[in-house]
Amino acid sequence: MTSAKFITFEGIDGAGKSTHIAFVAELLRQRGDKVVTTREPGGTPLGETLRELVLHQPMHLETETLLMFASRREHLAQVIEPALARGDTVISDRFTDATFAYQGGGRKLALEKLETLEQWVHPQRQPDLTLLFDVPLEVARARLDASRTLDKFEQEKATFFADTRAEYLRRAAQFPERFRIIDSTRTISEIQASLTELITAL
Numbered sequence: 643m644t645s646a647k648f649i650t651f652e653g654i655d656g657a658g659k660s661t662h663i664a665f666v667a668e669l670l671r672q673r674g675d676k677v678v679t680t681r682e683p684g685g686t687p688l689g690e691t692l693r694e695l696v697l698h699q700p701m702h703l704e705t706e707t708l709l710m711f712a713s714r715r716e717h718l719a720q721v722i723e724p725a726l727a728r729g730d731t732v733i734s735d736r737f738t739d740a741t742f743a744y745q746g747g748g749r750k751l752a753l754e755k756l757e758t759l760e761q762w763v764h765p766q767r768q769p770d771l772t773l774l775f776d777v778p779l780e781v782a783r784a785r786l787d788a789s790r791t792l793d794k795f796e797q798e799k800a801t802f803f804a805d806t807r808a809e810y811l812r813r814a815a816q817f818p819e820r821f822r823i824i825d826s827t828r829t830i831s832e833i834q835a836s837l838t839e840l841i842t843a844l
């Protein structure tokens with residue numbers, strides 16, 4: 643793989659994606675890439691302030707969606723585009739696929755509205771590679787329950803996560819050139835072995 647790749651990690655809450663970001667970053671660094679790791683919502687001081695709001699305050703669905711894209715616009719301007727322009731690889735814990743999955747699939751905002759916002763905020767930018775960590779809801783829920791206090795999204799009911807997961811899988815089928823589905827029911831070391839194979843083959 644040449645440098646300056648934009649890699650995103652996606653999946654329902656508790657799928658295990660964040661667990662593997664440092665591992666993949668280290669794999670890439672070992673082969674000489676400069677790597678920036680970041681996240682959404684967040685990734686900038688303003689984005690982190692917006693993150694606190696969207697993860698903890700009740701709000702209208704369109705407000706929530708617009709704040710996700712506001713955080714993303716700042717993230718692209720301050721972090722993602724400058725890093726890619728320097729030739730660094732960017733690994734982001736979530737990006738626009740999450741808005742389609744959560745606000746579109748989970749909360750039922752019309753996908754056409756999301757496509758309009760996507761065209762406005764990043765008409766030319768898509769991830770080069772999206773790793774979708776996929777698990778049944780019960781597995782994700784058990785992992786979350788064992789690990790931490792739940793935020794606004796993590797407290798959603800099972801049907802919300804079923805619809806969110808279904809939208810992720812629909813997008814993976816729609817964009818097979820950039821999506822790779824990772825079976826995240828396996829052990830961490832089994833998943834790391836797959837990730838090593840995948841990154842080495844890029």
Ligand SMILES: Nc1ncnc2c1ncn2[C@@H]1O[C@H](COP(=O)(O)OP(=O)(O)OP(=O)(O)O)[C@@H](O)[C@H]1O
Nearest residue numbers: 654655656657658659660661785789826828829830
């Ligand atoms: N393959 C795995 N097997 C068992 N436990 C795992 C596995 N992957 C992650 N975990 C554990 O599950 C919990 C959630 O993992 P992690 O934070 O990586 O999920 P996530 O998908 O990033 O969730 P969120 O999006 O809510 O941040 C953590 O306690 C983590 O140690």
Ligand SMILES: Cc1cn([C@H]2C[C@H](O)[C@@H](COP(=O)(O)O)O2)c(=O)[nH]c1=O
Nearest residue numbers: 655682683710736737740741744795796
């Ligand atoms: C980018 C983005 C995120 N979300 C949700 C998904 C998660 O529940 C939280 C925060 O993410 P984390 O992986 O747990 O750190 O925000 C969303 O609903 N829409 C989005 O666009």
